[in-house]
Amino acid sequence: MARTLTAAALVPLLGSSWRRPAAGSSRSATLADALRALVVDGRLLPGTRLPSTRDLAAELELSRGSVTRAFARLDEAGYVTARTGAGTVVTLPASHRAVALPDRTDGVVDLTVAALPAPDPLLAEAVQRAARGLARHLPGLGYSAAGLPELREAVAARLTARGLATSADEVLITAGAQHALRLIMDLHVGPGDRVLVDAPGYPRTLAAIRAARARAVPIALGPRGWDAGAWADAARVAAPRLAVVVPDYQHPTGLVMNAAAREAIATTCARAGAVLVADETCSELRLDGPALPAPLGTFGAAITVGSMSKAAWAGLRIGWVRASARTIRELIAVRTAVDMASPMLEQLVALEVYKNWDAVLASRRALLRPRRTALFDALREHAPSWEVRRPTGGISAWARLPTPDATRLAATAADHDILLSPGPAFSVDGTFEHHVRLPFTLAPETTAATIATLARLAAELSGDAPEPAEPREVALAV
C-alpha cells in the first residue's frame, strides 16, 4: 500500500468548514464531501489507506456512526473501496474527471490547468528542424540519462545570460520541473524529513513531498511576500532537510521575492544545512513591473529547477536541474531508477526552441497580457468583493473570497462544468478556504462568462443575493 494515513494526519487536511453543514445536510454528508474534495484535487492519492472509522471518529470527536456513514457514501460514489486486509483505500470512480487531458472536448472549462496553446509557427518550425537533426543520432543507442550535451550547453548559456553563471556539467535535462523535483527528493529526502514550503504553495510540490513520505512545513507568505524572520524560526525549529520556493511569480500568488528575502532565505537554509530548491518554472514570464532581482542561486547554494512546459508549451516535456557537478552526477544515477533517460527527439526540439527563445517568450506575453486583463476586468465587473492582487508575471492569480467557501464552490462549479482549484489544494493543513486560484491562461472570451458563473455561485453559497448588475470599482493591487 502506497501510503497509510493516520487519523492525526488526515484531520488537519479536512479543515473545519465541513463542521458547518448547510440546512438539510448532515455532518456525515459534509465529512464525505470534504474527503471527496481531497481525492478530487489530488491531495489524497489513490492507493492511500484511510484510518479506521474508530480512529477517525476519536480524532474528530464525532460518533463512529457518522464516520461509518461518511465512508459508506464515499464507497457508493466510488471514491474509496474496502480491500480485504487493507482497510479503506482511496480509488477513483469511472466518473472522475481526469486533469491534464490532451485535448479536452467535454465542454468543461478547466481552471485547474494553467497552460497556453503552443507558440505557433515557432514550435512547428523547431520540430521540423529537430526531425532533420535526429538523423545524426539514429546510429547511436539513444540513451540519454544526463541529457544531450548541446542542450545542456544551451540551458547553461541561458541561465548564465539570466545572471546565474552555469556550465554544462552543472545541468541535468529532465522531463519537466515536476520530474526534476522528484529526482531531487529521491536524492535528498526520506520518510519523516521536514521540507520547508511556501503557504500557499504549488500543489504538485506538496504532492511530491507526500510521495516521498516527508513532512511539508508551511511558512506563510505575507501580502508583500516572504517573511525572513518566519523562515529563520522555522529552520531552527524544524531542522529541515530541504526547502522549495518559487521566487519569481510565486505559484499561486504571483508574488516576487525581493533581493533581501533571497539573501536571507539562502543564508537561513545554508546555516540550517537544508538544501534550497528554487523553482524557476515561471521566471521568464515577466509581463510588466520592475525587473526581477538576480536569480536565487546567486545568493547562495541553491538547486535551480526550470521547465519549458510553462514558458513554451506543456506538450513539450523538457525541464532541467542546475546544481553542482557532483549533485548532477548523483541525480543522473538516481534517475536511471526512475525513467532511465530523456527522449532524443524531444531534446532536439527543445534545442531548436531555444534558438528562437526570445520570440517564444514574446508570443507567451502577447497571449498572457490580454488574458490577464480579461480576468481582472471580469473580476471587477462580476466579483468586486473578491480581493485579488494583479501579478506582474507568471500565469495565475490568488483570489480571496468574502466567505470561506472555496471547497464548496469548487464542488458546485464542477456541476456547472467548471473545474476550479480551491485554496486548500495549496495548503498542507486544510487552510485557505477563503481562496481560489485563478489562472489567466483562458481565452479572453471564456473568462468573462466563467468568472460571472463563479461569482454567482459563490454569492449563492455565502447566502447573499448575487451582486447587483451595476459594477462597483474595487482596488485591485498592482
Next chain:
Amino acid sequence: MARTLTAAALVPLLGSSWRRPAAGSSRSATLADALRALVVDGRLLPGTRLPSTRDLAAELELSRGSVTRAFARLDEAGYVTARTGAGTVVTLPASHRAVALPDRTDGVVDLTVAALPAPDPLLAEAVQRAARGLARHLPGLGYSAAGLPELREAVAARLTARGLATSADEVLITAGAQHALRLIMDLHVGPGDRVLVDAPGYPRTLAAIRAARARAVPIALGPRGWDAGAWADAARVAAPRLAVVVPDYQHPTGLVMNAAAREAIATTCARAGAVLVADETCSELRLDGPALPAPLGTFGAAITVGSMSKAAWAGLRIGWVRASARTIRELIAVRTAVDMASPMLEQLVALEVYKNWDAVLASRRALLRPRRTALFDALREHAPSWEVRRPTGGISAWARLPTPDATRLAATAADHDILLSPGPAFSVDGTFEHHVRLPFTLAPETTAATIATLARLAAELSGDAPEPAEPREVALAV
C-alpha cells in the same frame, strides 16, 4: 537523506568474495573494492547513508580499524563523503563513468547497456509524419497525463493482436517501462512491503524496489525456468504486496516462462493478494525457437508493462501500463505527482512507428540474429569453459564463469575500457559472483575482440593461464 542502510542490510549486498584478498592486498582494500562495486553498478545510489564503522565492523566481525581504512579509501577516491550530522554518504567522483551516455565517444565498450541503433529509415520516416501530425495539437494545452487517445488505442490493439484483449481505457502511456514500474510501485508499494522478484533479476527493477524502500524477495530461477513450488512457498511466507516477472526472454537469462508456470504464478499471486506485474519489454523480440505461450495477463489478473525502448529504440521514451480501467485511473492520478504527462510529439512518433511495427521488429531481428551468432562464436572460441545458454529471443545472455570472480572481472575490465555488469548486480543479496550478463547488441566486429579480452582477464583472475588458442567445443544449450 534518501536512504539509510543498516549494517544488517549492507552486509548481504557485499557477498563474500572480498573476504579472500589476493596476495599483497588487505581485507580493508577488498572491502573498499566491494563497496565501490556496489556504487559503480548502481546497487548503492548516491545519497545513501552507510552504517557507522562501529556497526559495520560488528556485523562483519572485522576490526573497526579495517572498516575505517576501507571508508577512508572510498573517501579518497570520491565514492563517499562524510557529511556533518549525516554520517558517511555515497557520492560519485568526477571520474565516474556514467552509464546511458547519448553518444558514447570515449572509446569504451559498454556491455552494461543492452541497446541497438534506431531502425533507420523507418524511425526517421515516422518522425517526419509525426511532425506534420503535431499541427493539429498545437492549439491545445498539450497536457497528456493518460496518453493520446489514438496511441492508447494502438497499444490496446497490439496487445489484443498478441492475444491479450485490451481496450484503450485499460492503457496508460508512460515514459518507458521503468517509469511504468515506478508508477505502479508508487500506487501499490510502501516501505517494508515485500516484492517477489526473479533471481537473477533486472537491476533497474531491483533499484525501483529499493527506491520505494520495499524489500525484494528473490525466487531462484532454475536452469529451465520458474519453480512453481518455490513461488507458492515464497508467497505464503513473505505475504508479498507485489511480484514482478519478465516472462518472455527473462532479463538477464533469456528464459521463457512456460504455460504451466504462468498459470501457477498467476494463481499463486491471486491467492496471496499480491499484484502481479508482467514486464513484457522484450516479448516482441523472438528470434527463433517455439512460439511464446499466451501473455501472462491471460492467465489471471496481472498488470502488464511494455516499452518501445528495447523493441524500437532507446532514444524513443514511450512505454505503457495495461491494467484494469480503475487501476489506470489511479495511476494517472499518481503520475501527475511524478512527471505530469507524456510529450505530445514523442507519442505521435510512437503512433507512427506502430503503423510499421512488423517492419520495425524485422529490422531488430535482422540486427540481433547475427550479433547473437557473433557472441556465441566468440564464446566458443575464447571462453569455452564459460557456461552460457543461447536465448531464443531478447537481447542478452547470462554466462557462468568457472570461478566466482564477476565483480573483480568487472573492475579489471573497466581498466581495459570495457564496462560489464557483474552477476551480483542482478541479485538482492550479493550472489551470482559466478555470473556476468552478456548483451548481444554489440556490433559483430566488436564482439570477438571484447569477449577475447574478457576471457583473458577472467583466466588471469582465476590464476589460470589463458585458454589454449585451439578452440574446444562446448555444449551451448539452445
